[in-house]
Amino acid sequence: MNKINKSIELFKEAKLHMPGGVNSPVRAFKNINGNPIFFKKAKGPYIFDADNNKYIDYIGSWGPMIMGHSHPEIVKSVSKQLQLGTSYGAPTSIESTTAKLIKKCIPSIKKIRMVNSGTEATMSAVRLARGYTKRNKIIKFDGCYHGHVDSLLIKAGSGVTTFGLPDSPGIPKELAKQTLSCEFNNKDEFLKIFNKVKGDLAAVIIEPIAGNMGFIPADKSFLKLIREKTSQNKSILIFDEVMSGFRVSLGGAQEIYKIKPDLTTLGKVIGGGLPVGAFGGRKDIMDYLAPNGPVYQAGTLSGNPLAMAAGSKLIKLLIKNNPYNALEKKANNLLIKMKQLFLENDIPLSVNAKGGMFGFFFSKSLPKNLNDVVATNDKSFSSFLNKCISEGIYFAPSKFEAGFISTKHTKLEINHTINVIEKILKKGI
Secondary structure, eight states, rough: OOOOHHHHHHHHHHHHHGGGSSGGGGGGGGGGGGGOEEEEEEEEEEEETOOOEEEEESTTTTTEEEEEEETTHHHHHHHHHHHHHEEEEEOOHHHHHHHHHHHOOOOOOOOOEEEHHHHHHHHHHHHHHHHTTTTTTEETTTOOOOOGGGGGOSSOOOOHHHTOOOBTTOOOHHHHHTOOOOOOOOHHHHHHHHHGGGGEEEEEEEOSEOOSSEEEEOOOOHHHHHHHHHHTTTTTEEETTTTBBBTTTHHHHHHHHHHHOSEEOGGGGGGGGSOOOOEEEEEHHHBBBTTTTSBBBOOOOTTTTHHHHHHOOOOOOOOHHHHHHHHHHHHHHHHHHHHHHHTTOOOOEEHHHHEEEEEEESSOOOOOOOHHHHHHHHHHHHHHHHHHHHTTTTTOOSSTEEEOHHHOOOOOHHHHHHHHHHHHHHHHO
């Protein structure tokens, strides 16, 4: 069992300087009543904490480390750019290089705008949709987290649900009224809300594969209905692929479902894990952005050369290797063996995976929406997660988060994970 004395001391110090001792709420481990682990380095499928404990990492900085931590070619690319400067606040050719690579992989994106985070990407995409359509209302779905944007922090998943905050204080009621949220994978509820507001509906935004209420793919017929209705209504369909983009396939969830959104948002994976985001889509919509059009969006660090150097190299590696079938096979190998062990111990477990993304739930059947996830067993999940982490297996510290696997996870890491889980279950959770 790992001792985390330095992490405990570092957390005490951090709480003197930062709210809750963290710069992002899920990191506080409140959901599993644990102490956050403070890390100092990472390599391949492993991360190492302040006490020099080694963990098999199934988070991968929430997905972008799909080729493993500290990949030598990505490190080399960033190091080379580092010698040339960290930021110019001016255009560089590497922005176009990265944009072309993204467009090659995601054909629905005809033009793209780089920003600094997934939150900024969704915020900007919603503003653009409202400006382009000259409408106000947005429809989202319960449990889909689109960043801490005022317009979208309504019945969000991820950290919001983890901490029991259904809506965040600080959002004006007038603004909240412009966003309507309905149950994920519920056609009837969507149609009811859609028909009520379609005259003023600017956009529908959805995670086609949700990664912020655990891992829950949308039903294809559900997405097809949304695409059909938004097209008929001349409303914008936004696929939030901040989590699923370049994790589930080279072309994201939209490639898997064969459904073309009007706008797509992407996150840190396109910067190889460095702070970055982007939104892109139809040329006529994107050209409504300044300086071509009247919708304003800007950022000094947008298209930062370090992030573009890392991201362009990662995407080139993904195009060259196309690891998604192999990743899914690895994830399923882990999950099927996990499920078998749980079954032998009379504990219900449901599992699912797509590409490098996966999820498991303490439930007999796979959840289809946020309410299903909420109903899964909290106590067992919390106990299991803490015991895994103490034994060097680093799963996401919340049942509302997806897991991620990398190309560097081998049979060695997966078999070790299964052996640890078997030992934990024998002792009881």
